Amino acid sequence: MTTTQTSVGSGTGRAPRGGVPGAGRRRGAPQRQSGAGWLFVTPVLVVLGLFLVVPIVMALWVSFTDWSGRGSPFSTGVGFVGTDNYRALLAGPGLSQQDFMISLRNTFYYVIGVVPLQTVGALLLAVIVNQRFLKGRTFFRTAFYFPSVVSSVAISLVFLFLFTGTGAVNRFLGIFGIDGPTWFSDPRGLIHLVGQGLGLWSIDQPPAGLNDTVVAGLPVWQWISGPSVALSAIMLQVVWTTTGTFMLMFIAALQDLPTEVEEAALVDGANRWQRFRNVTVPHLRPTILLVVTLGVIGTWQVFDQMYVMTQGGPAKTTLTPAYLSYQAAFGQQQWGQGAAIAFILFVLIFVLTSLQRFVLRDKDEAARKRAERRQRRQQRAAGSGAAA
Amino acid sequence: MSDLAPTDSVAPEARARAEAELMRPMRAGTAAERSGGRGRKLAVYLALVVFAVIYIYPFVVQLSTSLKTNGDAVGRPLGLVPNPVTTEAFRRLAETDFPLWFTNSVVVTVCVTVGRVFFNSLAGYALARLRFRGREAVFTAILAVLAVPGIVLLIPKFLVLNYLGIYNTYPALILPLLVDAAGVFIMKQFFETIPASVEEAARIDGAGTFRIFWSIVLPMARPAVITLTILSFQGSWNELAHFIIAADDPRLYTLTRGVASLTSGGLGSGNQFPITMAAGLLMTIPTALVFVLFQRYFTQGANAGAEKG
Known part of the structure; x- marks a missing residue:
């Protein structure tokens, strides 16, 4: 609020920026708006500051301590352990590293x-919904979106x-003579199952070469498991739930074609x-980029389904970083x-989405911008006469 | 779904876009799109029906199983007609803490929705229209907040709630959800589309800034306000993760937390599918009502605005 005082008296303070006609030209309006402006954004700033910025700072501190949940994390009894928490997770050796790597593996396959x-x-x-000859398109659009709001x-x-x-799914498969798995209690990995189906290996007796080579605390055999049957069922559920929202974004783009x-x-x-x-897909490119980016951000955060349905099981095959972080803190104190897991996850999501934006960036757009810059440089070099 | 703690796999800004799209009438066909033979039309309709079944079937199962006996549910999972029809599951559910969870959810949802609509609009208006020093910085900060993945804030938020001494209280459930950056962003975008001339006239008449916002600009922003209401309602009604870390007192369980506890042995031995289906159904009904009612209200509102020119 105090910063507003400086700009009031002179009146010239606004002049250089005052290109916009209308708003705030009359005398008196600027300082009133200044006070009101800060007043209007204060509730949002206070809540976001208190429950977003402060928590992040506190958690960053906690991630460097061995706080056990009792008393204040800032009290003298709490030990500062430096990067030990991060090292235990990333470098190991030990159960923490193993669990964390399992959660990364699971989420990788999930994503x-x-x-x-x-x-x-x-x-x-x-x-399909955008086919213009269809009757009842609005109904189908709503039906496909509804799971997203439940x-x-x-x-x-x-x-x-x-x-x-x-259950219903296995009874349905039974009609075609397929003997369905026990889904949410089946820890077998899909790649393991495919390999077994092809006669490459047996799940009960994994090949020694793969099982004995340990990378980042986990045998290669574990790394290449693929998503477990249980995780696959959750994946089907999540795809079913979220497709509707992204469908609406694609419809919006298709309608603008x-x-x-x-x-x-x-x-x-x-x-x-x-x-x-050659026509529709290039037009949809920005939407595809957006959908994929939002998808990656969302999937790395998966938590609810694990909390409600599997608690990370069977055999830790539905453990995710978000759930593991919750379990480590609230479960094992x-x-x-x-907190360290949460921060690693944060960095991971940030890096992945940045990388993705870079890889999937609009190359035509980038080329055009480069060309524009070059042209401007040339114009500057040639002087103003060349423009005419 | 809030940016503070999304329980969902979809970011709030995506949800807002989707929600806006849902309210837009679809464009009529062009010659190119109407072309195509009968066989193709048949194939499209067939695909549509298959997908519709996949998307609607789980809800039908939910409804029909909630009216079954446990034996019927386990024995005939594919049967869609309960035999016999019974409301036993709902009666059993009423004996649990379900009514309490429902009340808690209503209290939290109403507070969060009212708070979000009001505070987000205020901030959105200030960022769109009021000129004050630091406005750009505030907006940049809010954009930065949008980029923070909500799930990584679970432990951090617990730390603050605990530190402030409000862990295990209603304020802990409500306050952190009271505003959201995505909502501020949506409102700002909308306020920028309203012509400034309206406010100018009122300002000449001597109306104060808050008065102009409250009685002139906010009513004109009805479509955005309704979108925000729907999003806030859904966000707080369906929120799970935040409620898990904000309280562990069973008296403060909301629907999501309480119903989730039903699966982990909350009902004693054995699977009680009719009861969990009934619980899921009852917590879905308000969502469906808000979804349908507000959408209709919005469509009417949008048309009325168009007529005035």
Whole structure:
């Protein structure tokens, strides 16, 4: 608030920036707006500061201590352990590292399964619902979106029921003579199962070469397991839940597709697939980037389903960093380690999304910007006369 | 779904976009799109029906199982007609703490929704229209907050709630959810589309800043306010992670926390599928009502605005 005082008296303080006609030109308005402006944003700043900025700073401190949850984390009895928590998780050796690596492995398979499925699924649904000859499109649009607004707890309960050993899914598979697994209690990895199916190995007696080579605290055999059957069931559930939201984003983009372009392609004799491949998909590029980015951010944070359905089991195959961090802190009172996991996850998500934005950036756009910059440089070099 | 602790796999800004899209009428077809043979149309309809079944079936199972006996639910999981029809599950559910959880959820949701709509609008308006020193910095800070993945804040938030001595209280459930950066962003975007001339006229008449905001600008922002109401309602009603770390007193359980506890032995031995399905159904009904009612309200509002020009 005190900063506003300086700009009031002179009146010239605003002049250089006063290009906008209208707002705040009358005398008296600027300082009133200044006070009101700060007053209006104060509640938001206080709450975000108190429950977001302060917590992050506190947790950063805790992640360097061995605080056990009793008393204040700032009291003298709490030991400062430096980077021990981080080292235990990343370098090991020990159970902490093993569990953390298992959670990373699980979530890695989870992400590379869920993100492509939900992106392609959402695009497919959007293209179908966007078929303009359809009747009742609004109904289908709503039906596909509805799971996105329902509590993850309610949905988890339904899926627990659908995927029990003798549940609806297995009865349905039984009609085709398929003997379904016990889904949420089945820890076998998909890649392990495929390998066994191909006769490469036996799950009960893993090949010694893979089982004895340990990388980052985990045998290679464990790393290459693939998502467990239990995790796969959760993945199906999450894809089912989130596809609707992303479908709506694709529909929005499809609705903005200029019809002239598509009709021109039609006149040129492009068939339906060519039109989709060469006209629609390039137009959707920014939306695809957004959907994939949001997908990666969301999937790395998966927590609710683990809390409600599996608690990390069976055999830790649905353990995720978010759940592990919760378990370490609230379950085992290892708050330093829990906080450290949260920060590693934070960095991981940040790095992944930055990397992704860089890899998937619009290359045409980047090239155009480069060309513009070059042109401006040349113009500057040639002087103002060259522009005319 | 709040940016402070998303329980969901979808970010709030994505949800807002989706929600806005849902309210937009779809464009009519072009010649290119209407072309195509009968076979293709049939294939599209077939695909649509298959997907519709996949998306609606779980909810039908939820409804029908909630009216089954436990034996019927386990014995005939594919049967959609309960035999016999019984409301036993709902009666058993009423004997649990379910009514308490429901009340808690209503209290928290109402507080959070009212708070978010009011405070987010205030801040959004200030950032869109009021000129004050540091405005850019505040907006940048809010954008930065949006980038923080909510799930990493679980332990941090517990630390602060504990430190402030409000762990295991209603304020702990409500206060951290009371504003959200995504909501501020949505409101700011919308206020920027409202012509400034309206406010200018009122300002000449001598109306104060808050009065202009409250009686002139906010009513004009009805579509954004409704979007924010829906998002806030869904966000707080479906929130789970924050409620887990903010309290462990069973008297402070909300629906999500309480119903989740039903699966972990809260009902005694054996699976009690009809009861958990009934619980899920009851917690879904308010969501569905808000979803349908507000959407209709919004559509009418949007049309009324268009008529006035």
